[in-house]
Amino acid sequence: MNTGTTAPTSARTTARTTAITNIAALVTNDPSLGDGSPIGLIQDAAVVMDGDRVVWVGESSKAPATDNAVDAGGRAVVPGYVDSHSHLVFAGDRTQEFNARMSGRPYSAGGIRTTVAATRAATDAQLSANVAKYLAEGLRQGTTTQETKSGYGLTVADEARALRVAADHTDEVTYLGAHIVAPELADDPAAYVGLVTGDMLDACAPYARWIDVFCEKGAFDGDQARAILTAGQAKGLVPRVHANQLSYGPGVQLAVELDAASADHCTHLTDADVDALAHSRTVATLLPG
Structure with a gap:
């Protein structure tokens, strides 16, 4: 300007x-x-x-x-608002989970699986309509830039489809194959990390600008998250991290180490986490907001 x-x-x-x-x-x-x-x-x-x-x-x-x-x-x-963290490629709802959280029962990463099943069953047209609807509503309320993630497919085909659908509507697209371990590989998380950093990444990278990982108990630990993010960097994708949402953990420090664009959620932070963010280029996106 x-x-x-x-x-x-x-x-x-x-x-x-x-x-x-x-x-x-x-x-x-x-x-x-x-x-x-x-x-x-x-x-x-x-x-x-x-x-x-x-x-x-x-x-x-x-x-x-x-x-x-x-x-x-x-x-x-x-200036228009920037929504740097959204999951618009989805189907179904998680009303029961929301009610549980409002009554004081803790959220767990496993709640994502409900949306995974519904998203896999949805058609391209249904997913595209959802993305268009929520982007339009965001714009109506003043959000002119809205990032959106995959993460509810968790197969090569479903993750690539989610990103392809999102890319039809926005350039701010994030590959989140590492949302949770796919149900089919729940007993072999190492195999799923291999898929996320291999065939799935190859299929998804052409549609994405960013790569994200849910670094959390019940999802991916620090070593797994590092492997996933560095594989994405090798493909030209910029890291983001779902960090320290449910408990204290390595997510924030990993985000800073890899110069991630953002560390999102940041519910449980130590003084060292705050200091690391303050002396980095990584933006702390506080969610829910």
Whole structure:
């Protein structure tokens, strides 16, 4: 974002410029702009876009000439929300589990299996409709970037299908074959880790940007999680970690070690975990939020 630079003519497209004017309060998240606060608040502001890119922000009276203008009607304008952790490729529901948790009974990683069975039985069209519905609802509420994961297929074909469906709707797609050990291999987790880092990864990597693992008792331990994430890195995928959700464990430290984009959940943290996150580039995504 800038406050006056225009792209060279040779770099410009045929996109038309649009000014959004009469903004009562514009949040830029740039402390160098506006009132100097951390949110970079500009009052009586305008935003200029060239096609789908913001090329200028500032006071309305200083806005450059544009092809089009949109009157914001004195509303506030804020950046879109980013949902960095969602599971939109699924079928069925887990109402009984939710009721149990609300009554004080603990959640366990095994609850995922209920959704696995329903997701495997769903058609591509049903899964795609679910993703489209929830992305649209998120956008309606101001979420303009929404990551979504696989993780409810747990076979090569079902995981690849989930990611293919997700990739039809968003670029922010995460391979989560390591959500839990597939029911068929519950007695041989090492074989499932081999599948997740081998044939399943080969089938899924072309559709994904990220790789995730549920590092938790009942799911994958630290050594298994490291093997899964480093295999994904070798394929060009960026790590994320379901970390320290149900108990204290190695998830946060592993996320920091591998320079993961995020360590998600973070319910049970030690002082050492907090310090590690504070001195890293890994974002702590606190869930539920």
